[in-house]
Amino acid sequence: MAKKIEITLVKSTIHQKPEKRATVRSLGLRKIGSSTVQEASPAILGMVRAVDHLVEVKEVE
Secondary structure: OOOEEEEEEOOOOOOOOHHHHHHHHHOOOOOOOOEEEEEOOHHHHHHHHHOOOOEEEEEEO
């Protein structure tokens, strides 16, 4: 079974570069406090690493 992670947007994307905003949107996050559960694939982990200053990540069972 693949690992799952919960990604929560904790900071605003205002004053961020368009690439960072697009990454946050592609993770499925819209407003501050919104969260999504994704598989911990290399692509998702790379996106999370690119915006780690804006999101909070927890491992889910």
